[in-house]
Amino acid sequence: MKIKTKRAVAKRFKITKKGKIIARTANQDHFNSKESGNKTRAKRSDKQITSGMKKSIRIQLGK
Numbered sequence: 001m002k003i004k005t006k007r008a009v010a011k012r013f014k015i016t017k018k019g020k021i022i023a024r025t026a027n028q029d030h031f032n033s034k035e036s037g038n039k040t041r042a043k044r045s046d047k048q049i050t051s052g053m054k055k056s057i058r059i060q061l062g063k
Contacts, residue, residue, distance in 0.1 A: 006060040013049070013057050021049040021057055 014022045028043040049057065 003062045005062045009060040022046045
């Protein structure tokens, strides 16, 4: 039996061709005017997941 994909996880994470897990940077929706330009620009790029959550995310995505 195939495992269903957890839709909440699928909306937040993406697996690249080489198997890296990419997530959107947190805390960039509002209250950003008081932050420095460097911090604002850093939030625009997506981040790679490197912690122990990799295995559980992969299972929930059905990969």
